[in-house]
Amino acid sequence: MRSQEASRRGEADATSGSRRTGVVRAGARLIDVDGARVGRRARWTSGRTRWLLGLAAVLGLAGCQAVHPTVSELRTVPGASAIYPTSVAVHGVTATEGRHTLFDSSPSMLLATYCTTDGEMDVVSWFATSLESEGWQSVPNPPGSSTSDVARTVEWRRGDRRFTVQVLTPVYVGRLDPALARRCSTAYRTVAQ
Numbered sequence: 001m002r003s004q005e006a007s008r009r010g011e012a013d014a015t016s017g018s019r020r021t022g023v024v025r026a027g028a029r030l031i032d033v034d035g036a037r038v039g040r041r042a043r044w045t046s047g048r049t050r051w052l053l054g055l056a057a058v059l060g061l062a063g064c065q066a067v068h069p070t071v072s073e074l075r076t077v078p079g080a081s082a083i084y085p086t087s088v089a090v091h092g093v094t095a096t097e098g099r100h101t102l103f104d105s106s107p108s109m110l111l112a113t114y115c116t117t118d119g120e121m122d123v124v125s126w127f128a129t130s131l132e133s134e135g136w137q138s139v140p141n142p143p144g145s146s147t148s149d150v151a152r153t154v155e156w157r158r159g160d161r162r163f164t165v166q167v168l169t170p171v172y173v174g175r176l177d178p179a180l181a182r183r184c185s186t187a188y189r190t191v192a193q
Helices: 002-009 040-062 071-075 120-133 170-176 178-183
Strands: 023-026 029-032 088-096 109-116 137-139 150-158 161-168 186-192
Touching (some): 071 088, 071 109, 120 137, 120 150, 120 186, 161 170, 170 178
Antiparallel strands (some): 023 029, 088 109, 109 186, 137 150, 150 161, 161 186
16 A cells, blocks of 8 residues: 555655656546646647637637628618608618627618608619619518518618618507608618628
């Protein structure tokens, strides 16, 4: 028993007269007399740690890049700020810069809500003509076509840019502004991204 304790501490073994190196085997692990791991597993652990730290640094730097298009770039796209001619802004244009993080990514957007006394078909037809003359292409059956607030959604794409018109329900407009709902035939939201 005494010789095992002595060999663990690296002291001379009385029976062999030799001095141990200070490393003992404890099951599948090699342990230094100071308690630090040594051997193949310790190298694997430190290599794995370095790899994970490198990966975290790369992913962290990926989140620091600017998201394109920026709001200013989006405003320069022909048609991205289109407004039906007789519209009145219910909520002015909201510009939101995009974000790109490790866990979330969202594009830059121009968002506005308008009201007009013209009919829904007139509004949608005007956007189709106006945007298609600027090089936008219609997207059939876009996702999120209707909800309790949105009666209809139409969408156009130009490269990787999207322009969406959401025709809003009268109930939604009434919640925004009851007086406006009485004189508004068609309320719509535009989203450019």
